[in-house]
Amino acid sequence: MLPSKKTFTLQEATQKMEQYCAYQERCHQEVRKKLETMHMIPEAIDIVMVHLLEHNFLNEERFAKTFVSGKFRIKAWGRGRLVYELKKKNVSKVNINQALREISDEEYNEIFNDLAEKRVNSIKEKNLYKKKKKFVDYFLYRGWESFLVYDKANELIK
Structure with a gap:
């Protein structure tokens, strides 16, 4: 016998999603995926999504x-x-x-500079080119602007 899928009433699903959204901020996509994994039909998903938006669970x-x-x-x-x-x-x-816009340029640059100082001191590489590459790769992967990264690499690694 196949295990039956748990089904949820609209009210149960709505309550479950209210708790899901109250626990931490969620994006629309996460909530929609969660409802899909609960095997809700598209019409029910839309009803629950509208409810969550109207009651400010989802923003x-x-x-x-x-x-x-x-x-x-x-x-x-x-x-x-x-x-x-x-x-x-x-x-x-x-x-x-x-x-x-919530991040000020001062804070952005301050965090970057602090992180750059720590990072350059933590790289044990002796070869300057390899050290620079490790430094640059670390920051580019984390989404820092390349002009900031290369300027800082040239300033700190000589």
């Missing part, structure tokens, strides 16, 4: 700001990586730009 602008703030301050991602990851989550350009 893409708030999600984008929280995402940018967390990934920037905790993981030290640059603007490029932040934009890339938000686009992957289908967040609108307007919300992405608004979220990025």
